[in-house]
Amino acid sequence: MEIRVSGTDRLFKWLIYALLTIAALLVLFPLFYVLSVSFSTEKEYLTRGFYIIPKTFTLDGYGYLMAHSGFRSAYTNSVVISVVGTFINIVLTTLMAYGISKSWLRGRGLFNFLVFFTMLFNGGMIPTYLVVNALHLLDSYWAIWLSTAIAGFNVIVMRSFFQSIPVELEESAKIDGCGEWRLLWRIIVPLSMPAIATFTLFYLVNNWNTYFNAILYLNDNHLMPLQVFLRQMLIEDDPSITNASNLTFRYTPAAKMSAIILTALPLLIIFPFMQKYFNKGVMLGSVKG
Structure with a gap:
Protein backbone atom coordinates (compact mmCIF):
# COMPACT_ATOMS: atom_id res chain seq x y z
CA MET A 1 0.00 0.00 0.00
CA GLU A 2 1.44 3.31 -1.10
CA ILE A 3 1.33 6.12 1.43
CA ARG A 4 0.87 9.53 -0.07
CA VAL A 5 2.74 12.43 1.48
CA SER A 6 1.16 15.84 1.15
CA GLY A 7 3.07 18.98 0.23
CA THR A 8 2.60 20.33 3.75
CA ASP A 9 4.20 17.21 5.23
CA ARG A 10 7.17 17.50 2.87
CA LEU A 11 7.60 21.18 3.75
CA PHE A 12 7.46 20.36 7.44
CA LYS A 13 10.04 17.58 6.98
CA TRP A 14 12.48 19.83 5.15
CA LEU A 15 11.94 22.54 7.76
CA ILE A 16 12.92 20.07 10.47
CA TYR A 17 16.02 19.06 8.45
CA ALA A 18 16.99 22.73 8.05
CA LEU A 19 16.59 23.47 11.76
CA LEU A 20 18.59 20.38 12.75
CA THR A 21 21.33 21.31 10.28
CA ILE A 22 21.55 24.85 11.70
CA ALA A 23 21.62 23.50 15.25
CA ALA A 24 24.39 21.03 14.33
CA LEU A 25 26.47 23.78 12.73
CA LEU A 26 26.05 26.02 15.77
CA VAL A 27 27.27 23.19 17.99
CA LEU A 28 30.15 22.07 15.74
CA PHE A 29 31.38 25.52 14.74
CA PRO A 30 33.12 26.34 18.08
CA LEU A 31 34.66 22.87 18.10
CA PHE A 32 36.08 23.36 14.60
CA TYR A 33 37.51 26.74 15.61
CA VAL A 34 39.17 25.31 18.73
CA LEU A 35 40.58 22.41 16.67
CA SER A 36 41.90 24.83 14.05
CA VAL A 37 43.66 27.05 16.59
CA SER A 38 45.21 23.99 18.26
CA PHE A 39 47.03 23.25 14.99
CA SER A 40 48.12 26.88 14.42
CA THR A 41 51.18 28.89 15.37
CA GLU A 42 50.94 31.70 17.90
CA LYS A 43 51.93 34.24 15.25
CA GLU A 44 49.08 33.22 12.95
CA TYR A 45 46.59 33.34 15.82
CA LEU A 46 47.63 36.86 16.84
CA THR A 47 47.95 38.37 13.34
CA ARG A 48 45.41 36.62 11.15
CA GLY A 49 42.26 37.11 13.19
CA PHE A 50 39.37 34.70 12.81
CA TYR A 51 39.90 31.62 10.62
CA ILE A 52 38.81 28.00 10.33
CA ILE A 53 41.67 26.43 8.34
CA PRO A 54 45.20 27.34 9.50
CA LYS A 55 47.79 28.27 6.87
CA THR A 56 50.64 26.83 8.91
CA PHE A 57 49.94 23.40 10.34
CA THR A 58 51.84 22.53 13.53
CA LEU A 59 51.60 20.11 16.46
CA ASP A 60 53.62 22.29 18.83
CA GLY A 61 50.64 22.82 21.14
Whole structure:
Protein backbone atom coordinates (compact mmCIF):
# COMPACT_ATOMS: atom_id res chain seq x y z
CA MET A 1 0.00 0.00 0.00
CA GLU A 2 1.44 3.31 -1.10
CA ILE A 3 1.33 6.12 1.43
CA ARG A 4 0.87 9.53 -0.07
CA VAL A 5 2.74 12.43 1.48
CA SER A 6 1.16 15.84 1.15
CA GLY A 7 3.07 18.98 0.23
CA THR A 8 2.60 20.33 3.75
CA ASP A 9 4.20 17.21 5.23
CA ARG A 10 7.17 17.50 2.87
CA LEU A 11 7.60 21.18 3.75
CA PHE A 12 7.46 20.36 7.44
CA LYS A 13 10.04 17.58 6.98
CA TRP A 14 12.48 19.83 5.15
CA LEU A 15 11.94 22.54 7.76
CA ILE A 16 12.92 20.07 10.47
CA TYR A 17 16.02 19.06 8.45
CA ALA A 18 16.99 22.73 8.05
CA LEU A 19 16.59 23.47 11.76
CA LEU A 20 18.59 20.38 12.75
CA THR A 21 21.33 21.31 10.28
CA ILE A 22 21.55 24.85 11.70
CA ALA A 23 21.62 23.50 15.25
CA ALA A 24 24.39 21.03 14.33
CA LEU A 25 26.47 23.78 12.73
CA LEU A 26 26.05 26.02 15.77
CA VAL A 27 27.27 23.19 17.99
CA LEU A 28 30.15 22.07 15.74
CA PHE A 29 31.38 25.52 14.74
CA PRO A 30 33.12 26.34 18.08
CA LEU A 31 34.66 22.87 18.10
CA PHE A 32 36.08 23.36 14.60
CA TYR A 33 37.51 26.74 15.61
CA VAL A 34 39.17 25.31 18.73
CA LEU A 35 40.58 22.41 16.67
CA SER A 36 41.90 24.83 14.05
CA VAL A 37 43.66 27.05 16.59
CA SER A 38 45.21 23.99 18.26
CA PHE A 39 47.03 23.25 14.99
CA SER A 40 48.12 26.88 14.42
CA THR A 41 51.18 28.89 15.37
CA GLU A 42 50.94 31.70 17.90
CA LYS A 43 51.93 34.24 15.25
CA GLU A 44 49.08 33.22 12.95
CA TYR A 45 46.59 33.34 15.82
CA LEU A 46 47.63 36.86 16.84
CA THR A 47 47.95 38.37 13.34
CA ARG A 48 45.41 36.62 11.15
CA GLY A 49 42.26 37.11 13.19
CA PHE A 50 39.37 34.70 12.81
CA TYR A 51 39.90 31.62 10.62
CA ILE A 52 38.81 28.00 10.33
CA ILE A 53 41.67 26.43 8.34
CA PRO A 54 45.20 27.34 9.50
CA LYS A 55 47.79 28.27 6.87
CA THR A 56 50.64 26.83 8.91
CA PHE A 57 49.94 23.40 10.34
CA THR A 58 51.84 22.53 13.53
CA LEU A 59 51.60 20.11 16.46
CA ASP A 60 53.62 22.29 18.83
CA GLY A 61 50.64 22.82 21.14
CA TYR A 62 50.06 19.08 21.56
CA GLY A 63 53.79 18.42 21.83
CA TYR A 64 54.14 21.00 24.60
CA LEU A 65 51.31 19.44 26.60
CA MET A 66 52.62 15.90 26.14
CA ALA A 67 56.00 17.05 27.47
CA HIS A 68 54.39 18.90 30.40
CA SER A 69 54.61 16.71 33.50
CA GLY A 70 51.77 18.62 35.20
CA PHE A 71 49.39 17.96 32.32
CA ARG A 72 50.29 14.27 32.11
CA SER A 73 49.81 13.89 35.86
CA ALA A 74 46.46 15.69 35.81
CA TYR A 75 45.28 13.59 32.85
CA THR A 76 46.22 10.37 34.64
CA ASN A 77 44.45 11.56 37.79
CA SER A 78 41.27 12.29 35.85
CA VAL A 79 41.35 8.84 34.26
CA VAL A 80 41.74 7.18 37.67
CA ILE A 81 38.98 9.30 39.23
CA SER A 82 36.63 8.67 36.31
CA VAL A 83 37.16 4.93 35.87
CA VAL A 84 37.15 3.93 39.55
CA GLY A 85 34.49 6.49 40.49
CA THR A 86 32.13 5.43 37.70
CA PHE A 87 32.57 1.76 38.66
CA ILE A 88 31.67 2.56 42.28
CA ASN A 89 28.73 4.71 41.17
CA ILE A 90 27.14 2.18 38.87
CA VAL A 91 27.67 -0.83 41.17
CA LEU A 92 26.16 0.89 44.22
CA THR A 93 23.33 2.44 42.20
CA THR A 94 22.46 -0.92 40.63
CA LEU A 95 22.50 -2.77 43.96
CA MET A 96 20.41 -0.15 45.74
CA ALA A 97 17.89 0.19 42.91
CA TYR A 98 17.52 -3.59 42.66
CA GLY A 99 16.96 -3.90 46.41
CA ILE A 100 14.25 -1.24 46.72
CA SER A 101 12.50 -2.55 43.59
CA LYS A 102 11.54 -5.75 45.44
CA SER A 103 8.14 -5.82 47.12
CA TRP A 104 9.35 -8.38 49.69
CA LEU A 105 11.99 -6.00 51.10
CA ARG A 106 11.11 -4.96 54.65
CA GLY A 107 11.14 -1.19 55.11
CA ARG A 108 11.02 -0.68 51.34
CA GLY A 109 8.77 2.38 51.68
CA LEU A 110 11.18 4.00 54.13
CA PHE A 111 14.19 3.37 51.89
CA ASN A 112 12.35 4.83 48.90
CA PHE A 113 11.44 7.90 50.93
CA LEU A 114 15.04 8.39 52.09
CA VAL A 115 16.30 8.21 48.49
CA PHE A 116 13.68 10.72 47.38
CA PHE A 117 14.47 12.96 50.39
CA THR A 118 18.09 13.32 49.25
CA MET A 119 16.84 14.78 45.97
CA LEU A 120 15.16 17.63 47.87
CA PHE A 121 17.52 18.25 50.79
CA ASN A 122 21.19 17.69 51.54
CA GLY A 123 23.55 18.48 54.37
CA GLY A 124 25.38 21.20 52.46
CA MET A 125 29.01 21.83 51.68
CA ILE A 126 30.34 22.52 55.20
CA PRO A 127 28.66 19.54 56.95
CA THR A 128 29.81 17.25 54.15
CA TYR A 129 33.36 18.58 54.46
CA LEU A 130 33.27 18.00 58.24
CA VAL A 131 32.15 14.40 57.71
CA VAL A 132 34.89 13.80 55.14
CA ASN A 133 37.45 15.34 57.47
CA ALA A 134 36.22 13.25 60.44
CA LEU A 135 36.65 10.11 58.34
CA HIS A 136 40.24 11.17 57.51
CA LEU A 137 39.53 11.11 53.78
CA LEU A 138 41.02 14.50 52.90
CA ASP A 139 43.76 14.35 50.26
CA SER A 140 42.32 11.06 49.08
CA TYR A 141 40.25 10.19 46.03
CA TRP A 142 37.86 8.37 48.35
CA ALA A 143 36.61 11.78 49.46
CA ILE A 144 35.42 12.39 45.88
CA TRP A 145 34.19 8.87 45.21
CA LEU A 146 32.20 8.36 48.41
CA SER A 147 30.71 11.87 48.61
CA THR A 148 29.13 11.41 45.17
CA ALA A 149 28.72 7.63 45.18
CA ILE A 150 24.97 7.51 44.51
CA ALA A 151 22.60 9.93 42.80
CA GLY A 152 19.04 9.63 44.11
CA PHE A 153 17.42 10.40 40.74
CA ASN A 154 19.39 7.65 39.01
CA VAL A 155 18.39 5.16 41.71
CA ILE A 156 14.70 5.97 41.30
CA VAL A 157 14.77 5.69 37.51
CA MET A 158 16.73 2.44 37.59
CA ARG A 159 14.36 1.08 40.25
CA SER A 160 11.46 1.75 37.88
CA PHE A 161 13.29 -0.10 35.13
CA PHE A 162 13.85 -3.13 37.36
CA GLN A 163 10.16 -3.12 38.31
CA SER A 164 9.21 -3.26 34.62
CA ILE A 165 10.97 -6.62 34.19
CA PRO A 166 8.34 -9.41 34.28
CA VAL A 167 8.09 -11.13 37.64
CA GLU A 168 7.49 -14.44 35.84
CA LEU A 169 11.01 -14.31 34.47
CA GLU A 170 12.47 -14.09 37.96
CA GLU A 171 10.15 -16.80 39.29
CA SER A 172 11.14 -19.23 36.53
CA ALA A 173 14.82 -18.56 37.24
CA LYS A 174 14.34 -19.24 40.95
CA ILE A 175 12.50 -22.48 40.18
CA ASP A 176 15.61 -23.57 38.25
CA GLY A 177 17.69 -22.94 41.40
CA CYS A 178 18.93 -19.42 40.63
CA GLY A 179 19.77 -17.40 43.76
CA GLU A 180 19.38 -13.66 44.17
CA TRP A 181 22.98 -12.78 43.28
CA ARG A 182 23.02 -15.03 40.24
CA LEU A 183 19.60 -13.74 39.22
CA LEU A 184 20.86 -10.18 39.41
CA TRP A 185 24.17 -10.57 37.53
CA ARG A 186 23.15 -13.26 35.00
CA ILE A 187 19.61 -12.18 34.11
CA ILE A 188 18.62 -8.73 35.43
CA VAL A 189 21.85 -6.88 34.57
CA PRO A 190 22.03 -8.10 30.92
CA LEU A 191 18.39 -7.11 30.43
CA SER A 192 19.09 -3.73 32.00
CA MET A 193 22.04 -2.74 29.81
CA PRO A 194 20.25 0.31 28.29
CA ALA A 195 19.64 1.74 31.76
CA ILE A 196 23.08 0.81 33.08
CA ALA A 197 24.85 2.22 30.01
CA THR A 198 22.90 5.47 30.23
CA PHE A 199 23.74 6.06 33.88
CA THR A 200 27.32 4.92 33.32
CA LEU A 201 27.67 7.71 30.78
CA PHE A 202 26.08 10.23 33.16
CA TYR A 203 28.39 9.22 36.00
CA LEU A 204 31.42 9.15 33.71
CA VAL A 205 30.82 12.70 32.49
CA ASN A 206 30.29 13.90 36.06
CA ASN A 207 33.51 12.26 37.30
CA TRP A 208 35.54 13.44 34.31
CA ASN A 209 34.41 17.04 34.93
CA THR A 210 35.19 16.91 38.65
CA TYR A 211 36.39 20.35 39.73
CA PHE A 212 34.73 21.73 42.85
CA ASN A 213 35.05 18.55 44.94
CA ALA A 214 38.69 18.27 43.91
CA ILE A 215 39.66 21.74 45.12
CA LEU A 216 37.53 21.21 48.24
CA TYR A 217 38.92 17.85 49.38
CA LEU A 218 42.37 17.69 47.76
CA ASN A 219 45.32 19.82 48.85
CA ASP A 220 48.12 17.90 47.14
CA ASN A 221 48.78 19.32 43.66
CA HIS A 222 49.93 15.90 42.48
CA LEU A 223 46.39 14.57 43.01
CA MET A 224 44.56 17.33 41.15
CA PRO A 225 42.46 16.28 38.11
CA LEU A 226 42.51 17.75 34.64
CA GLN A 227 39.81 20.37 35.18
CA VAL A 228 41.83 21.99 37.98
CA PHE A 229 44.90 22.02 35.74
CA LEU A 230 42.94 23.80 32.99
CA ARG A 231 41.86 26.43 35.49
CA GLN A 232 45.47 26.81 36.58
CA MET A 233 46.44 27.49 32.95
CA LEU A 234 44.06 30.45 32.88
CA ILE A 235 45.28 31.79 36.23
CA GLU A 236 48.95 31.64 35.26
CA ASP A 237 48.28 33.54 32.03
CA ASP A 238 45.96 36.17 33.52
CA PRO A 239 47.83 39.39 34.49
CA SER A 240 44.85 40.55 36.57
CA ILE A 241 45.35 37.55 38.88
CA THR A 242 49.10 37.02 38.87
CA ASN A 243 51.85 39.56 39.45
CA ALA A 244 52.14 41.43 36.16
CA SER A 245 55.81 42.30 36.76
CA ASN A 246 56.77 38.64 37.04
CA LEU A 247 54.27 37.33 34.48
CA THR A 248 55.52 34.87 31.89
CA PHE A 249 53.07 33.54 29.34
CA ARG A 250 53.88 29.83 29.44
CA TYR A 251 50.83 28.63 27.50
CA THR A 252 50.36 29.63 23.87
CA PRO A 253 46.85 29.79 22.33
CA ALA A 254 47.62 26.51 20.55
CA ALA A 255 48.51 24.86 23.86
CA LYS A 256 45.28 26.06 25.46
CA MET A 257 43.13 24.86 22.58
CA SER A 258 45.04 21.58 22.46
CA ALA A 259 44.23 21.10 26.15
CA ILE A 260 40.53 21.60 25.40
CA ILE A 261 40.61 19.06 22.57
CA LEU A 262 42.49 16.46 24.63
CA THR A 263 40.07 17.01 27.53
CA ALA A 264 36.99 16.41 25.38
CA LEU A 265 38.53 13.57 23.34
CA PRO A 266 37.86 10.61 25.71
CA LEU A 267 34.14 11.35 25.95
CA LEU A 268 33.91 11.91 22.20
CA ILE A 269 35.47 8.48 21.66
CA ILE A 270 33.36 6.65 24.25
CA PHE A 271 29.94 8.03 23.33
CA PRO A 272 29.59 6.36 19.87
CA PHE A 273 30.18 2.92 21.42
CA MET A 274 27.46 3.52 24.03
CA GLN A 275 25.03 5.31 21.76
CA LYS A 276 22.88 2.27 20.92
CA TYR A 277 22.28 1.67 24.63
CA PHE A 278 22.01 5.37 25.42
CA ASN A 279 19.24 5.93 22.85
CA LYS A 280 17.15 3.24 24.54
CA GLY A 281 18.06 4.33 28.05
CA VAL A 282 16.96 7.95 27.68
CA MET A 283 13.42 6.67 27.00
CA LEU A 284 13.20 4.94 30.38
CA GLY A 285 9.88 5.60 32.03
CA SER A 286 8.50 7.55 29.05
CA VAL A 287 6.01 4.85 28.06
CA LYS A 288 3.63 3.06 30.38
CA GLY A 289 2.24 -0.18 29.03
